[in-house]
Amino acid sequence: MKKKIGLHRLYGENPKKADQLLWGRTHGSSSRRGFLKKSALAAMSMALGAEMVFAEHFPEGMIPAGLAFSEEAFQLPGKHPNLVVLNDKPINAETPPYLLDDRQTPGNLFFVRNNGIPPKKEDIDIQQWTLTIEGESAKVKKTYKLADLKAKFKNYTYHLTLECGGNGRKEFNPPAKGNQWSTGAVGCAAFTGVRLKDVLNDVGIKPDAVYIGYYGEDTHLSGDPQKDPISRGVPIEKAMEDHSLIAWAMNGEDLPYLNGYPLRLVFGGWPASTSGKWLSKIVIRNKEHDGTKMKGQAYRVPCKPVAPGTKVADEDMCIIESMPVKSLITYPKSGATIRLHQQLPIRGHAWAGEWRVDQVAYSIDFGASWDNGMLEAPVNKYAWQHFNAKVKFPKRGYYEVWVRATDEKGKSQPMLLPGWNPKGYLNNACHRIAVKIIS
Ligand SMILES: Nc1nc2c(c(=O)[nH]1)N[C@H]1C(S)=C(S)[C@@H](COP(=O)(O)O)O[C@H]1N2
Numbered sequence: 289m290k291k292k293i294g295l296h297r298l299y300g301e302n303p304k305k306a307d308q309l310l311w312g313r314t315h316g317s318s319s320r321r322g323f324l325k326k327s328a329l330a331a332m333s334m335a336l337g338a339e340m341v342f343a344e345h346f347p348e349g350m351i352p353a354g355l356a357f358s359e360e361a362f363q364l365p366g367k368h369p370n371l372v373v374l375n376d377k378p379i380n381a382e383t384p385p386y387l388l389d390d391r392q393t394p395g396n397l398f399f400v401r402n403n404g405i406p407p408k409k410e411d412i413d414i415q416q417w418t419l420t421i422e423g424e425s426a427k428v429k430k431t432y433k434l435a436d437l438k439a440k441f442k443n444y445t446y447h448l449t450l451e452c453g454g455n456g457r458k459e460f461n462p463p464a465k466g467n468q469w470s471t472g473a474v475g476c477a478a479f480t481g482v483r484l485k486d487v488l489n490d491v492g493i494k495p496d497a498v499y500i501g502y503y504g505e506d507t508h509l510s511g512d513p514q515k516d517p518i519s520r521g522v523p524i525e526k527a528m529e530d531h532s533l534i535a536w537a538m539n540g541e542d543l544p545y546l547n548g549y550p551l552r553l554v555f556g557g558w559p560a561s562t563s564g565k566w567l568s569k570i571v572i573r574n575k576e577h578d579g580t581k582m583k584g585q586a587y588r589v590p591c592k593p594v595a596p597g598t599k600v601a602d603e604d605m606c607i608i609e610s611m612p613v614k615s616l617i618t619y620p621k622s623g624a625t626i627r628l629h630q631q632l633p634i635r636g637h638a639w640a641g642e643w644r645v646d647q648v649a650y651s652i653d654f655g656a657s658w659d660n661g662m663l664e665a666p667v668n669k670y671a672w673q674h675f676n677a678k679v680k681f682p683k684r685g686y687y688e689v690w691v692r693a694t695d696e697k698g699k700s701q702p703m704l705l706p707g708w709n710p711k712g713y714l715n716n717a718c719h720r721i722a723v724k725i726i727s
């Protein structure tokens with residue numbers, strides 16, 4: 289079922305677009321035909337494992353033979369080839385569960401959710417990058433260079449879980465439009481940056497401030513410079529929390545290009561749509577921010593539960609705040625085969641938005657009985673929590689391992705599906721894997 293776009297299909301469908309996507313290679317005017325920008329050349333050399341010596345003669349739209357005859361799937365810049373690409377305009381890619389096994393999700397495995405077109409990598413000049421803070425509830429307007437932000441304010445590193453509000457959308461019935469995320473629009477990495485509140489306080493917040501909104505340097509799919517692909521935000525209370533960061537690093541390295549390089553917001557535990565990428569402006573608002581995808585039905589769920597398929601009026605839709613309790617089995621890969629009398633080690637992560645996870649239980653009899661797994665404390669607030677267990681099976685045959693987390697407020701994951709909602713958000717149903725026991 290997994291849809292991977294192979295190199296051949298990608299080039300077959302649109303060789304120019306393939307060049308652009310893979311190498312960031314833009315096709316120049318006819319006089320500059322075949323010209324490869326330095327950054328594109330570097331990307332290509334990296335993929336090939338050596339410098340492409342006569343690159344200036346390499347035809348446009350052709351697949352290098354060093355890649356053409358391999359089984360390598362279409363690879364996004366800076367990303368693992370086994371990410372599942374759901375869409376390429378805009379780029380959306382999720383991580384299969386077995387690749388989320390690390391406690392700290394590596395940059396090349398971190399999912400990508402774009403609403404528009406990222407700024408061209410070669411156009412990003414880290415020396416010139418600025419962040420402006422303004423808005424009707426800002427005492428003054430201030431612009432900081434990236435280097436000033438780093439030097440002027442204390443730096444913090446937190447492990448923060450980012451999950452797209454639409455993660456799990458695929459399972460809803462009737463189906464909801466949008467990216468058909470399965471389980472992989474989530475990750476937890478160590479983000480380094482400055483506290484948003486330190487910067488807001490430096491600018492000065494008027495007493496009537498209620499919300500902040502972000503703007504990034506990505507562009508609208510239509511190409512219309514007047515339109516923003518997305519401009520969301522959070523209430524001022526959330527903005528002022530210690531863990532709300534303006535971050536430039538992930539796991540001690542520059543942010544990956546597709547995850548907002550060189551600067552982004554990170555609000556752990558809230559829908560990741562609040563964590564603005566390619567961040568260039570923050571507005572302090574005296575009312576709920578009204579940027580693109582704040583109003584209507586975007587990133588909102590019915591304020592009161594509705595029957596599947598119900599049409600809900602905009603005024604009855606409420607903004608999603610904390611994400612719900614959830615867990616993921618990251619080892620073994622679904623379909624594992626083991627011998628009878630062997631114990632199967634299982635492991636994964638659990639998270640619960642603003643709250644702590646209290647318990648992770650597993651079942652091998654489709655939920656008839658449950659045993660508790662070992663659950664670790666979070667590294668810090670908003671970090672996912674690692675769990676593991678050793679599972680025994682009574683006889684040969686097909687089993688499923690189901691895992692269910694419960695948060696500190698006593699809320700557990702639903703077995704099948706949570707409440708249906710028009711846009712297919714907040715699916716926190718239990719994750720399950722298939723296991724075969726042989727003799
Ligand atoms: N500038 C900008 N910020 C953005 C987006 C975007 O399209 N543009 N997408 C948002 C959404 S919907 C999600 S889920 C997260 C995804 O973050 P990631 O791509 O780093 O995983 O970024 C958010 N921030």
Ligand SMILES: [Mo]
Pocket residue numbers: 401451452453454560561
């Ligand atoms: Mo999202």
